[in-house]
Amino acid sequence: MGRIKNASRNIAFGYLGTIATAVMSFVLRTIFIRYLSEHLLGVNTLYTDILSLLSMAELGIGTALNFSLYKPVAEGDTETIKSYMRMYRRAYHTIAAVVAVLGLLLAPFLQHIVRNPGSIALRDLRLYYFIFLFNTVTSYFVAYKYSLVNAEQKNYIQTNILTITKVVSVFCQIVVLLVTKNFYAYLLTDAAVQLLQKIFVSRYLDRRYPYLNDKNVTPLSKEAAGEIWSKTKALIMHKVGDVARLQTDTLIISAMIEVKIAGFVSNYTLVISTISNFANIIFNSVISSFGNLIATESKEKQYEIFKVYRFLAQWVYGFTFTGFFLLLTPLIRLWLGDAWVLPASAISLLLIDYYFKGDRIVLSNFKTAAGVFEEDKYLALLQGVVNLVISIALVRVMGLPGIYVGTIVSGLIANVTKPFIIYRTCFDRGAGSYFKDSALYLVVLVFILAVSYGAMQVLPQGGVVSFFAAAVMITVIFHVIFFAFFGRTAEFQYLWEKVSQRGRVH
Numbered sequence: 334m335g336r337i338k339n340a341s342r343n344i345a346f347g348y349l350g351t352i353a354t355a356v357m358s359f360v361l362r363t364i365f366i367r368y369l370s371e372h373l374l375g376v377n378t379l380y381t382d383i384l385s386l387l388s389m390a391e392l393g394i395g396t397a398l399n400f401s402l403y404k405p406v407a408e409g410d411t412e413t414i415k416s417y418m419r420m421y422r423r424a425y426h427t428i429a430a431v432v433a434v435l436g437l438l439l440a441p442f443l444q445h446i447v448r449n450p451g452s453i454a455l456r457d458l459r460l461y462y463f464i465f466l467f468n469t470v471t472s473y474f475v476a477y478k479y480s481l482v483n484a485e486q487k488n489y490i491q492t493n494i495l496t497i498t499k500v501v502s503v504f505c506q507i508v509v510l511l512v513t514k515n516f517y518a519y520l521l522t523d524a525a526v527q528l529l530q531k532i533f534v535s536r537y538l539d540r541r542y543p544y545l546n547d548k549n550v551t552p553l554s555k556e557a558a559g560e561i562w563s564k565t566k567a568l569i570m571h572k573v574g575d576v577a578r579l580q581t582d583t584l585i586i587s588a589m590i591e592v593k594i595a596g597f598v599s600n601y602t603l604v605i606s607t608i609s610n611f612a613n614i615i616f617n618s619v620i621s622s623f624g625n626l627i628a629t630e631s632k633e634k635q636y637e638i639f640k641v642y643r644f645l646a647q648w649v650y651g652f653t654f655t656g657f658f659l660l661l662t663p664l665i666r667l668w669l670g671d672a673w674v675l676p677a678s679a680i681s682l683l684l685i686d687y688y689f690k691g692d693r694i695v696l697s698n699f700k701t702a703a704g705v706f707e708e709d710k711y712l713a714l715l716q717g718v719v720n721l722v723i724s725i726a727l728v729r730v731m732g733l734p735g736i737y738v739g740t741i742v743s744g745l746i747a748n749v750t751k752p753f754i755i756y757r758t759c760f761d762r763g764a765g766s767y768f769k770d771s772a773l774y775l776v777v778l779v780f781i782l783a784v785s786y787g788a789m790q791v792l793p794q795g796g797v798v799s800f801f802a803a804a805v806m807i808t809v810i811f812h813v814i815f816f817a818f819f820g821r822t823a824e825f826q827y828l829w830e831k832v833s834q835r836g837r838v839h
Contacts, residue, residue: 353496355607357503359668362603364507366669368514372451374596375587376458379447380465382583383439387432387469401560402480411544414481416553418545421477429473436466446588464520468527475531478538478545494534502526581721582736589728597675598683598733600665605657605687612649612691636760637827643695644824647774650691652811655782657684659789659807663800675733682737688778689744692771696751699759709747709754716743773818781814 365374405413443458450458482490502523509518539546552558586595658681666674720743727735748771756764785807792806793799819825 349496351607351610354499354503355610357500357507358603358607361503361507361510362600363668364510365519366673368510369516369519370451370453371593371596372449372453373516374599375592375594376447376450376453376461376596378595378599379583379587379592380462382580383446383462384436384465384469385580386584387435387439387466401557406481412551415544415547415550416557418477418481419550420553420558421480425473425477429470432473433466433470436462436470446584447592448588449591449593451593461516461520464524468524471528471531475534478535478542481542481545482538494530494537498526498530582724582740585724585728585736586733589725590733594733597673600669600673601661601675601680601683604661604664605683608653608657609650609687609691612646612653613694632760636762639695639699639760641824641827642699643770644819644822645828646691646695648815648819650688650694651774651778651781651815652808654684654688654691654778655785655811656804656807657687658782659785660800660804663795663803666795667797667800679733679737682734682741686737686741686744689741689748693744693747693751696747696755700751700755709751712747712750716746719743719746777815777818781811784814785810 365377401417402414404410405417440459440462443462444455447453447458479491505522505526506519509515509522513519583595583598586592586598661684662674662677662680720739722739723742724736724739727738729735731738752764752767756762756767788806788810789803792802816825
């Protein structure tokens with residue numbers, strides 16, 4: 334029950350945080366678009382992604398160390414925890430220095446990756462960038478301390494801190510934009526709030542785990558350190574490949590199309606990420622619980638829970654995909670107007686990648702919890718190369734849709750190969766049933782999408798009332814059909830039993 338209780342608490346606090354930040358983020362984006370230029374929105378989006386690229390310096394050591402903490406935390410082995418955390422701290426301080434140096438080296442080349450910045454001067458482009466760089470570098474001095482909280486399956490502590498910070502930051506940025514209409518003030522406000530949060534978090538976690546300040550710490554054994562570095566080397570491959578696949582789209586858009594288009598895309602991805610965060614909370618909140626499950630339960634039990642986890646992902650991501658596919662562009666049109674609408678072909682491809690990404694989250698999270706990093710270490714590199722080659726080649730021919738063709742193709746490589754690795758390594762069985770289930774889930778989803786699209790045609794087009802009527806109709810159609818196909822499965826029955834138990838307890 335401990336795993337379920339902690340996961341439920343993580344999910345509950347995650348939802349509260351997501352709701353609070355989502356509402357304020359949409360208000361902030363609306364005010365940003367009203368008072369600042371579309372070019373500044375593009376620059377804001379681009380720099381966020383560039384700093385994600387620079388964060389590649391972390392290279393997976395955090396994931397490897399998080400995995401290593403599950404067992405000593407479960408056993409209450411304080412001395413071993415101290416040894417791991419000291420190693421973690423030193424590694425992250427080094428990473429901060431590396432990110433700072435890489436960030437400074439990139440600064441002279443900004444004018445080559447910001448295509449058509451409008452009236453923004455080069456001096457301003459660089460100063461904006463340095464503020465983003467400062468925020469990223471300083472985060473490494475605190476981030477490693479969260480690993481112990483997460484290993485204890487208390488992710489909600491980090492969620493609550495980040496939520497409060499986000500709410501305060503966004504509120505202050507809204508006020509600053511309304512008063513000053515100045516991008517510098519907007520960025521510096523967020524930087525100040527983030528810095529105060531980092532100071533608070535550092536002191537709070539030091540008080541929560543006072544033994545982390547002990548000077549008498551036994552260094553990790555060569556065997557334990559060797560295991561971490563072995564996993565880290567494998568994760569380097571994953572990290573480099575993931576960055577090349579997932580965080581280069583904005584760079585390609587800015588450098589080869591136009592920087593303001595990156596801002597247009599970010600409006601769509603803001604909606605997608607806001608809604609999908611509700612789904613991600615469920616799936617990310619149980620990673621530490623999976624780590625505990627894998628450390629304490631049989632492979633048969635792990636497989637049973639994995640199938641339930643995968644079923645829930647198909648339900649949630651299938652539903653959100655259907656809603657996005659039919660309602661995302663109408664929502665952008667209602668929110669911002671026709672001028673901010675992107676081609677349907679590009680958005681359709683973006684959403685197809687979203688669906689398959691949801692399927693991969695199940696595989697990646699379970700694999701991470703199980704510490705399976707080395708078996709597919711070259712796969713992510715292959716995906717990164719495929720994405721860059723296809724995206725850069727097709728953007729010249731197809732424009733924006735070409736970039737997402739590369740993203741989809743590279744992502745599907747993992748959808749096909751990872752099940753073989755996980756089923757063999759974690760469950761000692763073949764992956765045939767996984768692909769059989771995948772085909773069934775996909776066929777049902779296409780059928781639901783077709784029925785929903787047909788039903789929407791009877792509604793009047795445009796307007797807030799029609800939009801919400803369509804949303805209700807899609808919700809009813811999806812769940813009725815999904816339940817008709819899968820309501821009698823063992824996975825659904827397991828979830829229903831857990832929900833019923835919690836209802837009886839309360």
